[in-house]
Amino acid sequence: MIAGNRPSGYANVKIAGKKDGTITAWQSESWSTGGIGGGGSPPIPYVFDGIPNQRKNHTAVSTNCGGVRAWRAPNHQQACYLTDTAIEDLAAKLNLDPLVVFEKNLGLTPRADVYRAQLQKGAELIDWQKLWHPRGQSGPGSIKRGLGVAMSTWGGGGHNSQCRTNIHPDGTVEVELCTQDLGTGTRTIITMVAAETLGLPLGAVALKIGDSSLPPSGASGGSTTVGGVSSSSRKSAVNALAKLFDAVAPSLGTTPDQLAAVDGRVQVKNDPSKSLTWKAACQKLGVKGISEMGENNQRNPGGLNSSGVGGVQMADVSVDTETGIVKINKAVAVQDIGLVINPTTAESQIHGGCIMGICAALFEERVMDQQTGYMLNPDMEFNKLAGIGDIGEIIVHLDITPEHDKRGPVGLGEPAAIALITAIANATANAIGVRVPEIPLTPNRVLAALERRNA
Amino acid sequence: MQAFEYANPASLQEALGQLGNKWGEADVLAGGTDQLSLMKEYLATPKRLVNIKNIKELGGIQNSKTGLRIGATVTLEELAENAEVRKAFPALAEAARGVSSPQIRNMGTVGGDLCQRPRCWYFRQGFGVLATKDGQALVPNGENRYHAILDNEGPAYFVSASSLGPALVALGAKVRLASASGHREVAAAKFFVKPANENAREIALLPNEILTEIIVPHEGTKNATYEVRQKEALDWPLATASVALKMKGSTVVSARIVLGHVAPTPWAATQADQALAGKAITAESAEEAAKAALADAKPLSQNGYKVQLARVAVKRALLEAVKA
Numbered sequence: 186m187i188a189g190n191r192p193s194g195y196a197n198v199k200i201a202g203k204k205d206g207t208i209t210a211w212q213s214e215s216w217s218t219g220g221i222g223g224g225g226s227p228p229i230p231y232v233f234d235g236i237p238n239q240r241k242n243h244t245a246v247s248t249n250c251g252g253v254r255a256w257r258a259p260n261h262q263q264a265c266y267l268t269d270t271a272i273e274d275l276a277a278k279l280n281l282d283p284l285v286v287f288e289k290n291l292g293l294t295p296r297a298d299v300y301r302a303q304l305q306k307g308a309e310l311i312d313w314q315k316l317w318h319p320r321g322q323s324g325p326g327s328i329k330r331g332l333g334v335a336m337s338t339w340g341g342g343g344h345n346s347q348c349r350t351n352i353h354p355d356g357t358v359e360v361e362l363c364t365q366d367l368g369t370g371t372r373t374i375i376t377m378v379a380a381e382t383l384g385l386p387l388g389a390v391a392l393k394i395g396d397s398s399l400p401p402s403g404a405s406g407g408s409t410t411v412g413g414v415s416s417s418s419r420k421s422a423v424n425a426l427a428k429l430f431d432a433v434a435p436s437l438g439t440t441p442d443q444l445a446a447v448d449g450r451v452q453v454k455n456d457p458s459k460s461l462t463w464k465a466a467c468q469k470l471g472v473k474g475i476s477e478m479g480e481n482n483q484r485n486p487g488g489l490n491s492s493g494v495g496g497v498q499m500a501d502v503s504v505d506t507e508t509g510i511v512k513i514n515k516a517v518a519v520q521d522i523g524l525v526i527n528p529t530t531a532e533s534q535i536h537g538g539c540i541m542g543i544c545a546a547l548f549e550e551r552v553m554d555q556q557t558g559y560m561l562n563p564d565m566e567f568n569k570l571a572g573i574g575d576i577g578e579i580i581v582h583l584d585i586t587p588e589h590d591k592r593g594p595v596g597l598g599e600p601a602a603i604a605l606i607t608a609i610a611n612a613t614a615n616a617i618g619v620r621v622p623e624i625p626l627t628p629n630r631v632l633a634a635l636e637r638r639n640a
Numbered sequence: 641m642q643a644f645e646y647a648n649p650a651s652l653q654e655a656l657g658q659l660g661n662k663w664g665e666a667d668v669l670a671g672g673t674d675q676l677s678l679m680k681e682y683l684a685t686p687k688r689l690v691n692i693k694n695i696k697e698l699g700g701i702q703n704s705k706t707g708l709r710i711g712a713t714v715t716l717e718e719l720a721e722n723a724e725v726r727k728a729f730p731a732l733a734e735a736a737r738g739v740s741s742p743q744i745r746n747m748g749t750v751g752g753d754l755c756q757r758p759r760c761w762y763f764r765q766g767f768g769v770l771a772t773k774d775g776q777a778l779v780p781n782g783e784n785r786y787h788a789i790l791d792n793e794g795p796a797y798f799v800s801a802s803s804l805g806p807a808l809v810a811l812g813a814k815v816r817l818a819s820a821s822g823h824r825e826v827a828a829a830k831f832f833v834k835p836a837n838e839n840a841r842e843i844a845l846l847p848n849e850i851l852t853e854i855i856v857p858h859e860g861t862k863n864a865t866y867e868v869r870q871k872e873a874l875d876w877p878l879a880t881a882s883v884a885l886k887m888k889g890s891t892v893v894s895a896r897i898v899l900g901h902v903a904p905t906p907w908a909a910t911q912a913d914q915a916l917a918g919k920a921i922t923a924e925s926a927e928e929a930a931k932a933a934l935a936d937a938k939p940l941s942q943n944g945y946k947v948q949l950a951r952v953a954v955k956r957a958l959l960e961a962v963k964a
Contacts, residue, residue, distance in 0.1 A: 507948075507952045508868050508948075508949055508952050509945065509949075510868070510870055547870070548870070548871065552761070552783050554762075554778070554782055554783055555782070556773065556778055556781065556782055557765075557767070557773060557778065559765050561761040561762070561765060561783055562761060564764075565874075566759070566874075566876075567759075567761055567786075567876075569870070569871060569875065570873075571871070571873065572871065572872060572873020572874060573872075573873065574871075574872025574873055575871050575872050575873055627870065628868075628870060628878060628945060628949065629785060629942075629945040632945045632948055633945070
């Protein structure tokens with residue numbers, strides 16, 4: 186796992202548009218601190234990188250702090266915030282629904298059709314048409330409600346990965362590779378791919394991971410694990426099965442290419458009456474089992490995985506304007522990840538991404554003391570994270586289409602953790618009628634923004 | 641964690657005999673939710689740890705005509721769920737419920753809540769209860785967003801961490817302390833003290849004493865607590881207010897308003913008390929009292945927002961107290 190401190194990201198952004206919401210120009214002065222090595226440069230304007238006129242100046246600031254590391258979609262949360270808050274502000278200035286402005290400018294993004302469908306789905310799930318109101322027009326009372334939207338992209342792909350499938354004469358099967366499971370379901374998807382390839386139930390495949398004596402497979406980073414391991418495990422299982430068919434074909438009176446592995450049996454494709462149980466088939470191997478490798482080459486995945494996804498996330502928040510406390514009513518995530526291997530673990534990972542988004546939007550901040558150089562909140566007491574009561578309702582919609590399926594797995598870990606931060610920030614601006622120009626949206630900052638509005 | 645001797649006495653008398661005369665000789669262990677954190681961080685390095693959870697006489701809640709007796713080892717959850725407490729002292733029940741982690745409510749005790757050390761992050765990083773480095777106070781020029789906005793001229797800048805403290809002060813409670821030579825009773829308002837130097841403590845308890853029980857008198861007040869806390873899950877309040885009102889009809893005869901998390905001790909806002917006398921509690925009078933309560937606030941460089949939050953806490957606690 187490659188992770189650490191997330192760098193900061195700041196910018197003064199000027200964005201120009203026509204009355205109908207068409208964006209015509211972007212200008213930004215940005216800076217960020219990434220510790221001792223300086224800061225990463227957030228890719229702005231984000232997603233809408235086709236804005237025709239752009240002037241950008243970025244300064245990386247070195248500080249005497251620990252170096253910047255990847256932190257679940259490095260630089261993307263910052264870029265998303267800097268871009269999509271500017272677009273939301275433009276929409277508010279033009280008295281337009283931000284959803285209209287986002288849709289209007291999809292031609293400036295690399296995947297207009299995907300985002301259009303996702304924006305529509307998200308709007309339906311959060312009840313945008315009914316609940317959205319122009320900025321600041323949230324009615325009487327001290328609790329103000331608002332909606333916000335933001336969009337994300339991520340590369341993903343499949344990292345280099347090797348896998349070994351062993352079929353033993355007693356019918357047992359092992360799949361071995363030195364990958365890791367961060368709790369995201371890597372074990373589940375490797376087992377699913379191997380079991381489905383071999384025509385076996387999940388319980389018949391023993392998976393070994395997490396040991397460097399096993400065939401090498403990439404570290405967790407870049408949302409490339411599923412792409413890599415599903416490809417290598419598929420190939421090694423296919424190769425092992427071919428060897429098994431070689432051994433079994435003569436006894437079924439056919440050639441290996443006429444065999445299929447289905448429902449725990451090896452059978453002749455056009456004549457299921459000619460078949461052997463998996464165990465009986467494996468006994469044909471004699472004393473020596475099969476051990477076959479499969480490999481994913483990151484640079485040449487052979488169509489088994491690809492890269493580039495889009496996602497839309499929306500937030501419905503309530504803000505107590507007397508205390509500055511922001512509460513999440515609902516979050517919606519619509520995400521394309523290419524081919525979905527296991528929807529349950531994929532949805533779970535998006536839930537996790539949303540929760541991290543809520544944590545970053547409302548709570549998380551590394552507090553460094555300028556006098557002592559100490560981090561003052563290196564614990565779960567003051568390095569605040571959301572609990573169950575803080576996350577509201579999270580609705581996840583996997584964007585599954587035949588077109589996405591054809592691309593193979595792309596990667597999910599990082600794209601799911603980008604846009605909600607900005608959606609919450611935009612929802613807060615929509616609710617209280619003024620931009621809080623920093624995250625986390627602490628009571629201190631929200632109250633200060635309200636004071637500026639009222640001044 | 642530094643090695644220590646563990647004592648597990650069965651009676652108060654036995655426990656008192658195992659305490660020392662100086663801080664650092666022996667610490668008391670009840671729920672351990674703060675004590676163990678302090679020991680893991682080497683902020684507490686007692687030679688002996690005296691477990692008081694097995695001393696029966698320190699537990700239980702008993703009601704009498706004069707008041708409610710709450711044993712020191714009653715857990716915050718027991719307190720929050722106790723029917724008598726909820727009926728007569730909702731300010732106290734709500735304060736206990738505000739300790740927003742079920743784990744801490746189930747382990748943490750009433751005595752522990754009062755005796756816990758400050759949560760000031762400079763203190764927790766080893767810069768002492770007065771948060772100094774090379775003789776210089778770190779808080780005034782440092783990260784002081786959670787620090788005191790009242791009684792903050794130094795040398796202490798932390799806020800009292802006790803959740804129950806403000807409610808107990810508002811309710812006129814007394815704290816009973818025992819030592820080998822006898823018992824004494826201290827008003828809750830006097831139990832919390834601002835330390836004058838690094839060796840002083842922020843409570844009146846002495847190293848050879850154990851907090852045994854709390855007595856909350858039946859004064860027939862309408863009372864409530866309101867906490868401004870950013871998170872629903874485990875989080876410290878940014879400001880709290882506990883109020884206890886003696887009423888005649890809908891008129892306030894006398895009021896006690898006590899703020900939490902704004903000063904090194906629970907802060908009795910006597911100006912607000914006076915502002916309410918003879919009035920009915922309305923949105924307007926509550927707002928006036930809230931303003932009066934914070935009239936003397938002098939925020940540090942980063943915590944001006946806490947003045948507003950404390951005002952909101954006062955206003956909402958007052959309105960809650962008189963809610964039918």
